[in-house]
Amino acid sequence: MLRIAVPNKGALSQASQTMLIEAGYLQRRDTRELVIADEENNVEFFYLRPRDIAVYVGSGILDVGITGRDLLLDSEGAAEEALALGFAKSTFRFAGPAGEFSDVRQLAGKRVATSYDKLLRQHLADAGIDAGVVRLDGAIESSIRLGVADAIADVVETGNTMRAAGLEVFGEPIMRSEALLIRQQDVQDTDAVDILSRRLQGVLVARQYVMMDYDIREDLLEAATAVTPGLEAPTVSALSREGWVAVRAMVPKGGTNQTMDRLYEVGARAILVSPIAAARL
Ligand SMILES: Nc1ncnc2c1ncn2[C@@H]1O[C@H](COP(=O)(O)OP(=O)(O)OP(=O)(O)O)[C@@H](O)[C@H]1O
Ligand SMILES: O=P(O)(O)OC[C@H]1O[C@H](OP(=O)(O)OP(=O)(O)O)[C@H](O)[C@@H]1O
Ligand SMILES: [Mg+2]
Numbered sequence: 001m002l003r004i005a006v007p008n009k010g011a012l013s014q015a016s017q018t019m020l021i022e023a024g025y026l027q028r029r030d031t032r033e034l035v036i037a038d039e040e041n042n043v044e045f046f047y048l049r050p051r052d053i054a055v056y057v058g059s060g061i062l063d064v065g066i067t068g069r070d071l072l073l074d075s076e077g078a079a080e081e082a083l084a085l086g087f088a089k090s091t092f093r094f095a096g097p098a099g100e101f102s103d104v105r106q107l108a109g110k111r112v113a114t115s116y117d118k119l120l121r122q123h124l125a126d127a128g129i130d131a132g133v134v135r136l137d138g139a140i141e142s143s144i145r146l147g148v149a150d151a152i153a154d155v156v157e158t159g160n161t162m163r164a165a166g167l168e169v170f171g172e173p174i175m176r177s178e179a180l181l182i183r184q185q186d187v188q189d190t191d192a193v194d195i196l197s198r199r200l201q202g203v204l205v206a207r208q209y210v211m212m213d214y215d216i217r218e219d220l221l222e223a224a225t226a227v228t229p230g231l232e233a234p235t236v237s238a239l240s241r242e243g244w245v246a247v248r249a250m251v252p253k254g255g256t257n258q259t260m261d262r263l264y265e266v267g268a269r270a271i272l273v274s275p276i277a278a279a280r281l
Pocket of ligand 3: 011
């Protein structure tokens with residue numbers, strides 16, 4: 001049985017479980033369940049703290065798991081990135097009291113609070129900045145006001161938490177993170193990992209693409225398929241109307257209406273868009 005680690009709470013938890021359900025797996029109904037077996041798919045799910053998942057997977061106790069790229073790097077473990085999952089996107093950034101810092105070099109000799117101390121230490125060392133690191137568990141934004149740090153390095157999504165704390169980001173983002181499927185480097189059952197990975201990729205495709213159908217005059221086909229090249233190549237089939245063909249192609253979900261406008265201008269008619277419920281590429 002493939003052993004899979006799933007975040008049990010926090011920003012990654014709900015979206016991870018939703019994605020696994022869309023990929024056809026069983027998920028727990030009750031948040032008190034710590035482990036469940038999905039016999040039909042021959043996998044077992046372990047619900048763990050997102051920060052611990054890279055440790056379990058890196059040490060080979062569990063085969064694969066879902067966690068954030070920032071947490072994976074901070075764990076310095078032996079797990080590796082298998083697939084980016086497209087949710088929980090965030091940046092990891094420096095921030096300080098509004099107007100106080102404009103350049104990361106100003107951090108020399110200062111104290112920086114963070115929950116990602118290994119990641120931060122590595123970044124400071126790479127940048128040649130000699131600053132103190134204060135490791136805190138959460139609510140990092142309060143640390144400056146409370147006097148334990150001069151600046152912070154923390155997760156930023158909308159920036160609302162930072163603004164509410166009167167802080168301002170400065171410098172380039174230290175890293176960009178998102179949820180990942182991670183795997184142990186020498187996992188035994190590579191076939192089972194491949195199936196999981198392909199299923200999750202299928203969910204990503206179903207979320208990111210729609211199916212577009214339209215009719216076009218044969219002599220305009222080339223111009224139309226340049227607008228909708230599909231993933232590999234669009235399907236072109238005959239129509240009972242002389243000189244016309246039907247085209248079917250997957251197109252990115254964002255900008256669907258612009259694509260339809262362009263197709264109409266080229267001469268396409270009866271342009272239809274439908275959702276993709278599931279996909280395996
Ligand atoms: N607001 C957010 N938007 C997007 N991703 C986020 C956000 N907050 C945290 N994350 C991501 O979620 C992961 C951390 O999860 P979470 O915040 O639930 O863990 P934690 O902070 O260690 O735990 P907790 O907050 O329960 O103490 C990281 O990969 C981080 O980048
Ligand atoms: O830029 P924003 O959209 O405001 O989101 C970023 C905030 O979300 C996370 O906090 P979380 O709720 O996990 O609390 P924590 O600090 O206790 O981890 C993160 O640590 C930031 O504080
Ligand atoms: Mg958090």
